[in-house]
Amino acid sequence: MGCKNVMVYVETAESKPVNVGLEMLTAAKEVAEKVTAVVIGAADAAATAIAYGADDAITVDAAEYNTEAYAAIVVELVKKYAPEMLFVGATPNGKDLGARVAAKLKAGCVTDVIGMKEADGKIVLTAPLYGGTIYSDVTVEGTVVAIIRGGAFKKAEEPDTAKEGTITAETVEIADLRAKIVNSVQEISESVNLEEAExxxxxxxxxxxxxxxxxxxxxxxxxxxxxxxxxxxxxxxxxxxxxxxxxxxxxxxxxxxxxxxxxxxxxxxxxxxxxxxxxxxxxxxxxxxxxxxxxxxxxxxxxxxxxxxxxxxxxxx
Ligand SMILES: Cc1cc2nc3c(=O)[nH]c(=O)nc-3n(C[C@H](O)[C@H](O)[C@H](O)COP(=O)(O)OP(=O)(O)OC[C@H]3O[C@@H](n4cnc5c(N)ncnc54)[C@H](O)[C@@H]3O)c2cc1C
Missing domain, CATH: 3.40.50.1220 (TPP-binding domain)
Structure with missing residues (x-):
């Protein structure tokens, strides 16, 4: 295995993991000895993450997505559990979160990852450049945040609901937030779920x-x-x-x-x-x-x- 432990931030929508969250678990299993899922604000999704491949899961109670708050939570978890890599899905919130977490940790950040392999005991991440006209291989050393494109990996076909894994509830104190979400409204527009379409x-x-x-x-x-x-x-x-x-x-x-x-x-x-x-x-x-x-x-x-x-x-x- 190219690395000992990978932490995967499993984003949720309406309390369910989004596809890329589960797809990243498959990728993580291929390169890491231990895969820990992190679920924020939707504790029930932790069991799903284990059924889709995580060895264990950490849940943190929090309100809806707020970059500052979620980044503070993930940074604390990375400091405490010291994974070699953190995987975040390239959703609009994931791109926002992953980059901020990498900056806070002074870690490397590889965006738009579409492939992953091991070479000489190291992890090599593949990402497209110049609108996909060329691909670059990035050899990973030290702590790295990988922001992974949806659909680049396949989630497990069937969840293994009998699979056991420890779910740990963590509490992270958030200092005063500079930005607070006071209200969120659903945009009244045509809803087009291209990302999840078969x-x-x-x-x-x-x-x-x-x-x-x-x-x-x-x-x-x-x-x-x-x-x-x-x-x-x-x-x-x-x-x-x-x-x-x-x-x-x-x-x-x-x-x-x-x-x-x-x-x-x-x-x-x-x-x-x-x-x-x-x-x-x-x-x-x-x-x-x-x-x-x-x-x-x-x-x-x-x-x-x-x-x-x-x-x-x-x-x-
Ligand atoms: C920064 C940037 C970002 C961009 N982002 C995007 C993006 O997100 N998505 C995107 O799609 N584009 C994007 N573009 C535009 C992109 O470069 C192309 O211009 C665009 O994808 C071409 O669209 P098209 O294939 O519909 O049209 P065209 O390139 O004009 O192709 C039309 C095709 O239809 C064929 N054709 C014509 N008539 C028929 C017929 N009757 N039956 C069968 N075939 C026929 C022609 O042979 C031709 O191959 C971006 C460009 C830039 C600069």
Whole structure:
């Protein structure tokens, strides 16, 4: 094993671990002798973390996410338990938390980690640079915070609910906070859970029009999936920004990603490399999207969408 102990911050939403929290446990098990999950403000999620691979778990009671408070808690736990590495998921809160914890600990911080291996007894973390056009390998020494991209690792297929592990409740005193959350309101907008979707049907500029884009939506709906889009599609106003996939959109990791009329620019590809299976439809046989797709269909994506919709309807009839 490349390291003795890894601490994994398992973020929760509505008291349940988010996917990347559980995925990181799989990664941690591969490189560490001991994996400790940290759950803040949602003690019930500790048992789930153990069932998904943690050897033991630490819970801390706290109100909803606040960077200063959560960072203070994690820093105290790292000081007390002295893990060699801390894993934090690259969610909006995770990116915020991981960087702050690393700074407070004067530890190294590797962001957007998508791979991990051992070499000469050391851990090597892989992270994309320049919008995913190159990958860098970072050899880890000393305490390091790794901020890990969702979908880069797979969570255990089935939780082992019989697995035993110690759950320790810790209390961390928080000094006066400079910022306090006085109220939080749910944004009234379309809710698009691209990050957790198992099937995504995405359209690019090649779809041609808002009218044609309805076909992308229809296929996604028939397959029980979610609609994705490239940036030009957002700029055209065919769908809302919440659907954007890529470097400045969402990073996704579905089982199936159907890319219609998408060229495969690095800024889009960097958001979809965690997909299990990519089907690309493009009229240009040299389109870069074909380099990363499992199945490539050269042709008009509007025609292909109509055929797929018809066939799925027949199968579902
Ligand atoms: C800082 C920065 C951040 C960015 N972030 C993102 C991001 O998060 N997400 C993102 O997507 N982009 C992002 N971009 C934009 C990115 O560089 C590309 O411009 C964009 O991904 C291209 O989108 P597209 O594939 O839809 O369009 P295009 O590149 O124009 O490709 C359209 C494709 O459709 C094909 N086509 C045309 N007609 C048909 C048809 N009838 N049937 C089948 N195929 C057809 C064409 O052959 C072509 O390959 C970013 C750019 C920058 C500079």
């Amino acid at each position: 099937i995504i049907v995405a359209g690019g500029r090649g779809v041609g029009s808002a009218e044609n884009y309805e076909l992308v939506k229809e296929l996604a709906s028939l397959l029980g999936g979610v609609v994705g889009a490239t940036r030009p599609v957002i700029e055209e106003g065919w769908v809302s920004r919440a659907h954007q996939v890529g470097q400045s959109g969402k990073i996704v990791a579905p089982k199936l990603y159907i890319a219609c009329g998408i060229s495969g620019a690095a800024q889009h590809i960097s958001g979809i490399t965690g997909s299990d299976y990519i089907v690309a439809i493009n009229k240009d046989e040299d389109a870069p999207i074909f380099e990363i797709s499992n199945i490539g269909i050269v042709g008009n994506c509007v025609d292909a969408l109509k055929i797929m919709i018809e066939e799925v309807k027949k199968m579902q009839a």
